[in-house]
Amino acid sequence: MNDTSPLRTVYIVSDSTGITAETFSNSVLAQFDQVRFRSVRVPFIDTLAKAEDVAQRIDQNAQETGVPPIVFSTLVNPDILSRVRQANGIFLDLFGTFVSHIEQALGLKSSHSIGRSHMAADSERYTQRIDAINFSLAHDDGQFIRQLDQADVILVGVSRCGKTPTSLYLAMQYAVKAANYPLTPDDFERGVLPATIAPYREKLFGLSIQPERLSKVRNERRPNSKYAELEQCRYEVAEAERMMRREGISWLSTTTKSIEEIATTVLQEVRLNR
Amino acid sequence: MNDTSPLRTVYIVSDSTGITAETFSNSVLAQFDQVRFRSVRVPFIDTLAKAEDVAQRIDQNAQETGVPPIVFSTLVNPDILSRVRQANGIFLDLFGTFVSHIEQALGLKSSHSIGRSHMAADSERYTQRIDAINFSLAHDDGQFIRQLDQADVILVGVSRCGKTPTSLYLAMQYAVKAANYPLTPDDFERGVLPATIAPYREKLFGLSIQPERLSKVRNERRPNSKYAELEQCRYEVAEAERMMRREGISWLSTTTKSIEEIATTVLQEVRLNR
Numbered sequence: 001m002n003d004t005s006p007l008r009t010v011y012i013v014s015d016s017t018g019i020t021a022e023t024f025s026n027s028v029l030a031q032f033d034q035v036r037f038r039s040v041r042v043p044f045i046d047t048l049a050k051a052e053d054v055a056q057r058i059d060q061n062a063q064e065t066g067v068p069p070i071v072f073s074t075l076v077n078p079d080i081l082s083r084v085r086q087a088n089g090i091f092l093d094l095f096g097t098f099v100s101h102i103e104q105a106l107g108l109k110s111s112h113s114i115g116r117s118h119m120a121a122d123s124e125r126y127t128q129r130i131d132a133i134n135f136s137l138a139h140d141d142g143q144f145i146r147q148l149d150q151a152d153v154i155l156v157g158v159s160r161c162g163k164t165p166t167s168l169y170l171a172m173q174y175a176v177k178a179a180n181y182p183l184t185p186d187d188f189e190r191g192v193l194p195a196t197i198a199p200y201r202e203k204l205f206g207l208s209i210q211p212e213r214l215s216k217v218r219n220e221r222r223p224n225s226k227y228a229e230l231e232q233c234r235y236e237v238a239e240a241e242r243m244m245r246r247e248g249i250s251w252l253s254t255t256t257k258s259i260e261e262i263a264t265t266v267l268q269e270v271r272l273n274r
Numbered sequence: 275m276n277d278t279s280p281l282r283t284v285y286i287v288s289d290s291t292g293i294t295a296e297t298f299s300n301s302v303l304a305q306f307d308q309v310r311f312r313s314v315r316v317p318f319i320d321t322l323a324k325a326e327d328v329a330q331r332i333d334q335n336a337q338e339t340g341v342p343p344i345v346f347s348t349l350v351n352p353d354i355l356s357r358v359r360q361a362n363g364i365f366l367d368l369f370g371t372f373v374s375h376i377e378q379a380l381g382l383k384s385s386h387s388i389g390r391s392h393m394a395a396d397s398e399r400y401t402q403r404i405d406a407i408n409f410s411l412a413h414d415d416g417q418f419i420r421q422l423d424q425a426d427v428i429l430v431g432v433s434r435c436g437k438t439p440t441s442l443y444l445a446m447q448y449a450v451k452a453a454n455y456p457l458t459p460d461d462f463e464r465g466v467l468p469a470t471i472a473p474y475r476e477k478l479f480g481l482s483i484q485p486e487r488l489s490k491v492r493n494e495r496r497p498n499s500k501y502a503e504l505e506q507c508r509y510e511v512a513e514a515e516r517m518m519r520r521e522g523i524s525w526l527s528t529t530t531k532s533i534e535e536i537a538t539t540v541l542q543e544v545r546l547n548r
Contacts (some may be wrong), residue, residue: 101307
């Protein structure tokens with residue numbers, strides 16, 4: 001891919017937020033690295049008037065760029081769907097394709113109801129999710145050490161190794177009460193797990209990181225500090241990994257991993273997959 | 275749907291995390307409310323040996339339950355895909371279906387590369403995301419009022435109306451630097467916007483909530499407090515809405531909305547859609 005490769009517009013059209021469809025379309029389109037794509041998410045298309053607007057935008061884009069844009073749709077209402085489908089785009093019906101496949105396989109009819117993808121704000125699951133976010137916020141970076149017994153998992157590791165984003169993601173996506181607790185030079189000198197977390201060994205999961213990357217991350221936060229020096233980072237990472245090995249704590253390196261990959265591995269390892 | 279309806283297992287099989295496929299499958303399956311589904315996410319299936327294991331799990335499930343499970347796949351490697359496809363399941367090839375459609379439409383071949391869906395930890399976008407999370411954490415609930423000029427958006431509203439989860443979601447999903455700032459009884463008595471946020475009016479977006487729901491949420495946090503009383507909630511919500519109307523701040527009610535829906539609306543309104 002280079003900057004002179006063609007630019008193709010991609011519309012993600014949904015009767016709900018379109019967030020899942022957008023992430024999905026990014027994955028699918030990453031398979032075509034000869035083309036540059038420009039994604040436009042068009043949420044809440046739940047009336048015929050809005051469908052008409054979208055169809056016109058698609059037609060106009062096709063005319064202006066000389067090529068039909070790609071349209072990922074999660075529309076469910078047949079009339080709205082049909083109007084958008086008439087526009088001059090490469091139309092990909094995410095829902096319909098699989099709903100009809102499942103209808104055939106199960107011998108059932110779908111309900112064709114829209115906007116089912118997210119949790120309603122008054123559902124039990126939603127409340128659990130908000131509770132988990134509040135828990136993870138309250139138990140970020142070793143704050144508020146009471147109620148650690150209520151944690152589903154406690155992430156441990158040196159400062160800036162990725163504990164906070166992972167905790168928040170686990171809470172937000174999976175309603176997992178994820179606390180996190182730093183391993184510091186003081187702990188390494190004492191040579192034992194911090195007393196606060198020692199009673200919860202079965203909930204601990206370690207994150208580590210390459211010292212070079214850690215030094216870079218810390219330098220952005222506190223430039224030219226001892227804290228950010230490569231030598232200091234090497235020392236802390238080596239000591240943290242030694243401690244985790246000695247205490248039998250499972251851990252992974254976050255260096256090249258996305259938040260989603262780290263969270264998925266944590267869920268697998270602590271058998272929290274719900 | 276009731277508790278005697280049949281229970282069908284759903285495997286989400288991915289060479290990466292499978293998180294997007296899981297959310298997508300939940301949306302698709304919500305169209306079939308006659309059936310109860312039990313979802314099992316099977317991530318990181320990136321070798322033939324792992325594919326063999328998954329295929330055996332699927333076969334075993336089909337045998338034990340008497341019906342073939344549903345299999346949502348985002349596998350890309352043809353050999354791994356082919357092995358899982360041979361198992362006794364209702365196989366839905368999320369990637370392949372659309373990749374081949376796009377190949378035909380664009381006259382191109384896809385790269386068949388795996389695990390492209392998430393941001394690599396060393397990419398610019400990933401760093402932006404982590405920076406945004408740190409920013410939103412530092413500027414939660416009116417803390418750390420310096421650097422508000424760097425915010426992409428500042429959410430305002432009464433305590434417990436949904437500002438914190440929305441800010442964190444905007445940061446995590448969209449790398450948006452979302453601060454949030456509470457509107458309190460003190461502000462309502464003074465009758466003007468808090469001086470801290472007044473200079474940033476074009477970045478403000480309001481969240482409101484039904485007083486009854488707010489009272490319920492606050493009661494969980496501080497049972498039987500004045501703070502949680504319905505009368506107090508009615509007062510604060512009415513005053514906050516009055517202030518937002520007077521100051522020309524766009525706002526929405528979070529009462530029945532998911533975090534994703536609120537975040538999507540905020541992005542639309544403040545024209546931050548990136």
